[in-house]
Amino acid sequence: DTAVSQTPKYLVTQMGNDKSIKCEQNLGHDTMYWYKQDSKKFLKIMFSYNNKELIINETVPNRFSPKSPDKAHLNLHINSLELGDSAVYFCASSQDRGGYGYTFGSGTRLTVV
Amino acid sequence: QQQVKQSPQSLIVQKGGISIINCAYENTAFDYFPWYQQFPGKGPALLIAIRPDVSEKKEGRFTISFNKSAKQFSLHIMDSQPGDSATYFCAASRVGSEKLVFGKGTKLTVNP
Numbered sequence: 001d002t003a004v005s006q007t008p009k010y011l012v013t014q015m016g017n018d019k020s021i022k023c024e025q026n027l028g029h030d031t032m033y034w035y036k037q038d039s040k041k042f043l044k045i046m047f048s049y050n051n052k053e054l055i056i057n058e059t060v061p062n063r064f065s066p067k068s069p070d071k072a073h074l075n076l077h078i079n080s081l082e083l084g085d086s087a088v089y090f091c092a093s094s095q096d097r098g099g100y101g102y103t104f105g106s107g108t109r110l111t112v113v
Numbered sequence: 114q115q116q117v118k119q120s121p122q123s124l125i126v127q128k129g130g131i132s133i134i135n136c137a138y139e140n141t142a143f144d145y146f147p148w149y150q151q152f153p154g155k156g157p158a159l160l161i162a163i164r165p166d167v168s169e170k171k172e173g174r175f176t177i178s179f180n181k182s183a184k185q186f187s188l189h190i191m192d193s194q195p196g197d198s199a200t201y202f203c204a205a206s207r208v209g210s211e212k213l214v215f216g217k218g219t220k221l222t223v224n225p
Contacts, residue, residue, distance in 0.1 A: 004156075031211055041151075041200055041217070042215070043157070043215040055211055100147075100206070101159060104149075
Protein backbone atom coordinates (compact mmCIF):
# COMPACT_ATOMS: atom_id res chain seq x y z
CA ASP A 1 0.00 0.00 0.00
CA THR A 2 1.40 3.38 -1.03
CA ALA A 3 1.49 5.73 1.96
CA VAL A 4 1.17 8.99 0.02
CA SER A 5 -0.13 8.59 -3.51
CA GLN A 6 -0.40 11.26 -6.17
CA THR A 7 -2.14 11.20 -9.50
CA PRO A 8 -1.28 11.67 -12.23
CA LYS A 9 2.45 10.93 -12.26
CA TYR A 10 2.93 12.86 -15.49
CA LEU A 11 0.89 15.73 -16.84
CA VAL A 12 1.54 17.46 -20.14
CA THR A 13 -0.76 20.32 -21.03
CA GLN A 14 -0.96 23.49 -23.03
CA MET A 15 -0.64 27.01 -21.72
CA GLY A 16 -3.88 28.46 -20.50
CA ASN A 17 -5.43 25.15 -19.51
CA ASP A 18 -6.70 24.27 -16.03
CA LYS A 19 -5.51 21.07 -14.37
CA SER A 20 -5.72 19.27 -11.04
CA ILE A 21 -3.38 16.99 -9.14
CA LYS A 22 -4.80 14.65 -6.52
CA CYS A 23 -3.14 13.42 -3.35
CA GLU A 24 -4.23 10.85 -0.80
CA GLN A 25 -2.47 9.56 2.31
CA ASN A 26 -3.36 6.43 4.25
CA LEU A 27 -1.06 7.09 7.21
CA GLY A 28 -3.66 8.77 9.38
CA HIS A 29 -1.56 11.94 9.44
CA ASP A 30 -3.15 15.24 10.36
CA THR A 31 -1.05 17.55 8.20
CA MET A 32 -0.59 17.56 4.43
CA TYR A 33 1.55 19.70 2.17
CA TRP A 34 2.27 20.65 -1.40
CA TYR A 35 5.88 21.27 -2.38
CA LYS A 36 7.25 22.42 -5.73
CA GLN A 37 10.59 21.15 -7.02
CA ASP A 38 12.02 23.25 -9.82
CA SER A 39 14.40 22.23 -12.58
CA LYS A 40 17.36 22.79 -10.25
CA LYS A 41 15.86 20.39 -7.72
CA PHE A 42 15.07 23.12 -5.20
CA LEU A 43 12.17 22.13 -2.94
CA LYS A 44 9.87 24.88 -1.74
CA ILE A 45 6.69 24.65 0.25
CA MET A 46 3.52 25.96 -1.32
CA PHE A 47 0.70 25.03 1.06
CA SER A 48 0.05 23.20 4.29
CA TYR A 49 -3.25 21.90 5.65
CA ASN A 50 -3.91 20.62 9.15
CA ASN A 51 -7.18 18.73 9.58
CA LYS A 52 -8.62 20.40 6.46
CA GLU A 53 -7.60 23.86 7.66
CA LEU A 54 -5.16 25.94 5.61
CA ILE A 55 -2.08 26.63 7.76
CA ILE A 56 0.60 27.76 5.36
CA ASN A 57 0.10 29.65 2.14
CA GLU A 58 3.44 30.75 0.79
CA THR A 59 3.81 33.35 -1.91
CA VAL A 60 2.10 31.38 -4.62
CA PRO A 61 0.08 32.86 -7.50
CA ASN A 62 -3.62 32.70 -6.78
CA ARG A 63 -3.97 30.56 -9.90
CA PHE A 64 -2.98 27.75 -7.53
CA SER A 65 -5.78 26.64 -5.23
CA PRO A 66 -5.51 23.74 -2.79
CA LYS A 67 -8.58 21.90 -1.61
CA SER A 68 -8.81 19.44 1.25
CA PRO A 69 -12.15 17.56 1.32
CA ASP A 70 -10.96 15.54 4.34
CA LYS A 71 -7.74 15.11 6.23
CA ALA A 72 -6.62 12.21 4.03
CA HIS A 73 -6.87 14.17 0.79
CA LEU A 74 -5.26 17.34 -0.50
CA ASN A 75 -5.76 18.29 -4.11
CA LEU A 76 -4.09 21.06 -6.08
CA HIS A 77 -5.94 22.89 -8.82
CA ILE A 78 -4.05 25.16 -11.19
CA ASN A 79 -5.82 27.67 -13.42
CA SER A 80 -4.50 29.30 -16.59
CA LEU A 81 -1.29 27.30 -16.67
CA GLU A 82 1.92 29.09 -17.64
CA LEU A 83 5.25 27.81 -18.95
CA GLY A 84 6.87 28.67 -15.62
CA ASP A 85 4.55 26.29 -13.80
CA SER A 86 6.47 23.37 -15.29
CA ALA A 87 8.00 21.53 -12.32
CA VAL A 88 7.58 18.44 -10.18
CA TYR A 89 4.92 18.84 -7.53
CA PHE A 90 5.16 16.74 -4.40
CA CYS A 91 2.47 16.02 -1.89
CA ALA A 92 3.59 15.12 1.63
CA SER A 93 2.08 14.40 5.02
CA SER A 94 3.21 14.39 8.63
CA GLN A 95 1.68 13.30 11.91
CA ASP A 96 2.72 16.31 13.94
CA ARG A 97 3.19 20.00 13.40
CA GLY A 98 6.84 21.06 13.39
CA GLY A 99 7.98 19.55 10.10
CA TYR A 100 8.76 16.20 11.72
CA GLY A 101 8.72 12.94 9.82
CA TYR A 102 7.43 14.03 6.45
CA THR A 103 6.38 11.28 4.06
CA PHE A 104 6.47 12.40 0.44
CA GLY A 105 4.55 11.10 -2.53
CA SER A 106 6.42 10.16 -5.70
CA GLY A 107 5.61 13.43 -7.40
CA THR A 108 3.72 14.73 -10.41
CA ARG A 109 5.83 16.02 -13.26
CA LEU A 110 3.91 18.88 -14.86
CA THR A 111 5.03 20.08 -18.27
CA VAL A 112 3.34 23.10 -19.79
CA VAL A 113 3.88 23.51 -23.52
CA GLN B 114 17.11 34.78 1.75
CA GLN B 115 18.25 31.20 1.90
CA GLN B 116 17.82 29.91 5.42
CA VAL B 117 19.68 26.63 4.92
CA LYS B 118 22.81 26.62 2.81
CA GLN B 119 24.05 23.27 1.52
CA SER B 120 27.35 22.32 -0.07
CA PRO B 121 28.72 20.93 -2.26
CA GLN B 122 26.24 21.03 -5.11
CA SER B 123 27.66 17.76 -6.45
CA LEU B 124 29.99 15.14 -5.11
CA ILE B 125 31.76 12.19 -6.70
CA VAL B 126 33.14 9.48 -4.43
CA GLN B 127 34.71 6.13 -5.05
CA LYS B 128 33.07 3.01 -3.69
CA GLY B 129 34.14 2.46 -0.11
CA GLY B 130 34.97 6.12 0.46
CA ILE B 131 33.40 8.63 2.83
CA SER B 132 30.86 11.11 1.49
CA ILE B 133 30.48 14.35 3.43
CA ILE B 134 27.75 16.93 2.82
CA ASN B 135 27.57 20.13 4.81
CA CYS B 136 24.76 22.48 5.76
CA ALA B 137 24.63 25.77 7.60
CA TYR B 138 21.56 27.51 8.98
CA GLU B 139 20.76 31.00 10.17
CA ASN B 140 17.65 30.75 12.30
CA THR B 141 18.56 29.79 15.87
CA ALA B 142 14.92 28.85 16.48
CA PHE B 143 15.34 25.76 14.31
CA ASP B 144 15.19 22.65 16.46
CA TYR B 145 14.92 19.75 14.04
CA PHE B 146 17.40 18.90 11.30
CA PRO B 147 16.55 16.02 8.97
CA TRP B 148 18.31 14.69 5.92
CA TYR B 149 16.34 13.41 2.94
CA GLN B 150 17.47 11.10 0.16
CA GLN B 151 15.90 11.35 -3.29
CA PHE B 152 16.34 8.91 -6.14
CA PRO B 153 15.42 9.91 -9.71
CA GLY B 154 11.69 9.82 -10.29
CA LYS B 155 10.92 9.40 -6.59
CA GLY B 156 9.96 11.66 -3.75
CA PRO B 157 12.43 12.57 -1.01
CA ALA B 158 12.60 10.00 1.78
CA LEU B 159 13.62 10.70 5.36
CA LEU B 160 17.08 9.27 5.96
CA ILE B 161 18.13 10.44 9.41
CA ALA B 162 17.38 13.40 11.67
CA ILE B 163 18.87 15.14 14.69
CA ARG B 164 17.83 17.64 17.35
CA PRO B 165 20.21 20.25 18.78
CA ASP B 166 20.53 18.55 22.18
CA VAL B 167 22.97 15.99 20.76
CA SER B 168 26.13 16.49 18.71
CA GLU B 169 26.02 13.29 16.73
CA LYS B 170 23.56 10.64 15.60
CA LYS B 171 24.46 7.46 13.81
CA GLU B 172 22.27 5.02 11.93
CA GLY B 173 24.18 2.31 10.13
CA ARG B 174 26.57 3.91 7.66
CA PHE B 175 24.92 7.33 8.01
CA THR B 176 25.98 9.84 10.66
CA ILE B 177 24.84 13.38 11.34
CA SER B 178 27.31 15.67 13.08
CA PHE B 179 25.83 18.79 14.64
CA ASN B 180 27.65 21.94 15.78
CA LYS B 181 25.18 24.22 17.51
CA SER B 182 27.59 27.10 18.14
CA ALA B 183 28.66 27.19 14.50
CA LYS B 184 25.07 26.59 13.30
CA GLN B 185 26.27 23.81 11.06
CA PHE B 186 25.43 20.16 10.54
CA SER B 187 26.74 17.55 8.18
CA LEU B 188 25.94 14.13 6.81
CA HIS B 189 28.67 11.52 6.65
CA ILE B 190 28.16 8.37 4.60
CA MET B 191 30.74 5.75 5.48
CA ASP B 192 31.73 2.99 3.05
CA SER B 193 29.79 4.70 0.26
CA GLN B 194 28.14 2.35 -2.21
CA PRO B 195 26.91 2.86 -5.79
CA GLY B 196 23.37 2.37 -4.44
CA ASP B 197 23.86 5.53 -2.36
CA SER B 198 23.99 7.58 -5.56
CA ALA B 199 21.11 10.03 -5.16
CA THR B 200 20.37 13.65 -4.34
CA TYR B 201 20.60 14.49 -0.65
CA PHE B 202 18.78 17.36 0.98
CA CYS B 203 19.34 18.83 4.42
CA ALA B 204 16.43 20.62 6.01
CA ALA B 205 15.42 22.43 9.16
CA SER B 206 12.24 23.30 11.01
CA ARG B 207 11.25 24.89 14.29
CA VAL B 208 8.76 24.14 17.01
CA GLY B 209 5.24 25.15 16.07
CA SER B 210 5.92 25.42 12.36
CA GLU B 211 4.89 22.77 9.87
CA LYS B 212 7.30 24.17 7.35
CA LEU B 213 10.49 22.34 6.45
CA VAL B 214 13.10 24.60 4.91
CA PHE B 215 15.29 22.67 2.51
CA GLY B 216 18.84 23.15 1.31
CA LYS B 217 19.38 23.16 -2.43
CA GLY B 218 20.52 19.55 -2.55
CA THR B 219 23.71 17.63 -3.28
CA LYS B 220 23.91 15.16 -6.10
CA LEU B 221 26.07 12.27 -4.91
CA THR B 222 27.61 9.86 -7.39
CA VAL B 223 29.42 6.84 -6.05
CA ASN B 224 31.61 5.21 -8.67
CA PRO B 225 32.07 1.42 -8.57
